[in-house]
Amino acid sequence: MSQTNDPRTPEPIDCFQCQHFYITWDEANPRGCKAFGFKTTQMPSAVVLESSGRPCLKFLPKKRTQKKKPKRGWIA
Numbered sequence: 001m002s003q004t005n006d007p008r009t010p011e012p013i014d015c016f017q018c019q020h021f022y023i024t025w026d027e028a029n030p031r032g033c034k035a036f037g038f039k040t041t042q043m044p045s046a047v048v049l050e051s052s053g054r055p056c057l058k059f060l061p062k063k064r065t066q067k068k069k070p071k072r073g074w075i076a
Helices: 044-052
Strands: 021-023 031-033 038-040
Antiparallel strands (some): 021 031, 031 038
């Protein structure tokens, strides 16, 4: 039986879409979370779920800016 249809199973959190996620210069721990202040080899949301048993509650979607439309007309 698959757990994907279970309403109690939360969707995995995509750290790449979170404002708090960052890539570190540390080769041993390349991923970090600014909200919780740690670096890890795993995705930070997986570490939070593993250690607390709950999904990450500090997830904030990244702010997306609209791309500027190219100016039309002649370039001299």
